[in-house]
Amino acid sequence: MFTDATHTPAGTDDDEAISTEIALAMYRTMSTARKFEKRAYDLFLQNLVKGTTHLGIGQEAVAAGVAAAMRKDDYSFITYRGHNHLIARGTPLPPLMAELLGRDNGLMHGKGGSMHLIDVERGILGSYAIIGAQLVIANGAAWSAQYRGSGQVTVCFFGDGATNIGAFHEALNFAVIWKLPVVFVCENNLYMEYTRIDGVTAVAHPAADRASAYNLPSILIDGNDPDEVYLTAKRAVDQARAGGGPSLIEAVTYRHGGHSRADPAKYRDPEEVRDWLTRDPLPAYRSRLVASGVREAVLDAIDAEIITQVDEATEQAKAGAWPRPERLHTNVWSDGGATWRN
Numbered sequence: 001m002f003t004d005a006t007h008t009p010a011g012t013d014d015d016e017a018i019s020t021e022i023a024l025a026m027y028r029t030m031s032t033a034r035k036f037e038k039r040a041y042d043l044f045l046q047n048l049v050k051g052t053t054h055l056g057i058g059q060e061a062v063a064a065g066v067a068a069a070m071r072k073d074d075y076s077f078i079t080y081r082g083h084n085h086l087i088a089r090g091t092p093l094p095p096l097m098a099e100l101l102g103r104d105n106g107l108m109h110g111k112g113g114s115m116h117l118i119d120v121e122r123g124i125l126g127s128y129a130i131i132g133a134q135l136v137i138a139n140g141a142a143w144s145a146q147y148r149g150s151g152q153v154t155v156c157f158f159g160d161g162a163t164n165i166g167a168f169h170e171a172l173n174f175a176v177i178w179k180l181p182v183v184f185v186c187e188n189n190l191y192m193e194y195t196r197i198d199g200v201t202a203v204a205h206p207a208a209d210r211a212s213a214y215n216l217p218s219i220l221i222d223g224n225d226p227d228e229v230y231l232t233a234k235r236a237v238d239q240a241r242a243g244g245g246p247s248l249i250e251a252v253t254y255r256h257g258g259h260s261r262a263d264p265a266k267y268r269d270p271e272e273v274r275d276w277l278t279r280d281p282l283p284a285y286r287s288r289l290v291a292s293g294v295r296e297a298v299l300d301a302i303d304a305e306i307i308t309q310v311d312e313a314t315e316q317a318k319a320g321a322w323p324r325p326e327r328l329h330t331n332v333w334s335d336g337g338a339t340w341r342n
């Protein structure tokens with residue numbers, strides 16, 4: 001946990017227990033995301049993943065913890081590093097894998113790829129490649145939910161790099177003024193592409209240090225601890241749902257690999273990488289669960305089930321047809337086609 005005089009992590013009271021059901025769900029999410037992304041990497045090396053892909057290996061605890069605090073009909077806005085977040089909200093693996101391979105049986109019929117994932121059915125209103133773009137659009141979804149009185153909360157993820165973009169500041173200001181039911185989650189993995197965030201940012205904690213400028217409490221948490229992420233997110237989501245307005249959470253984490261699969265990440269200090277690998281959220285959480293009484297066999301069974309699911313998703317994706325050219329103009333407009341324009 002991160003504590004200092006100016007940052008008070010929310011949701012870390014000793015009296016707040018996490019049920020075994022939620023803990024196992026978070027373990028399942030993290031393990032699924034890890035195995036799915038490792039497979040996606042293998043497929044990328046075989047030239048089967050079309051376009052580039054940005055992996056969130058090492059960052060799974062943020063996706064797992066936040067999703068566990070959300071309602072099924074809540075909205076997620078994510079970045080191009082978004083596989084973890086779709087998995088956390090329950091997107092089935094076969095169409096997700098097929099989308100990465102650009103196949104017609106993909107989530108978006110192969111037209112989006114790894115960087116542009118949408119799963120409206122599960123409230124995923126997009127992964128965005130334009131840094132910061134999703135923050136203002138997330139405000140729109142939150143504003144709509146507020147207007148409709150639907151009780152839905154919007155959670156918007158972004159990287160540390162986005163905090164130096166104008167849209168971050170505009171979105172926070174607007175969200176506070178309108179008391180929007182939105183939770184902003186900065187996944188601070190210390191790097192924006194190939195540049196360390198502290199080399200180009202005037203404050204130490206790019207999101208948390210700026211919260212007070214928008215009349216928000218400063219919340220800085222350990223993004224590798226799913227329990228802390230869950231408890232913090234739950235408070236923020238509950239507050240938003242109750243009409244208490246937005247929150248800004250900075251979750252500190254680390255991507256194990258490079259920015260994208262084309263990046264060997266040689267610019268990082270090997271000592272730093274080694275240090276963060278010892279804080280890998282997945283084995284750490286597994287050890288914690290075992291120490292709290294969960295049998296290893298239960299976790300092994302979950303892992304075995306996930307491996308089967310990833311294998312099946314891979315086979316289904318590889319067997320998928322290529323999108324037909326006629327598909328090009330479908331799903332572009334809200335009516336599902338371009339007919340009305342003509």
Ligand SMILES: Cc1ncc(C[n+]2csc(CCOP(=O)(O)OP(=O)(O)O)c2C)c(N)n1
Pocket residue numbers: 079081129130131132158159160161162163189191192193259
């Ligand atoms: C508006 C805009 N400017 C620049 C880029 C190029 N770009 C792609 S990824 C990236 C770094 C983003 O870093 P961060 O927000 O920390 O996300 P992370 O990759 O660490 O998850 C940049 C600058 C972009 N996509 N959009």
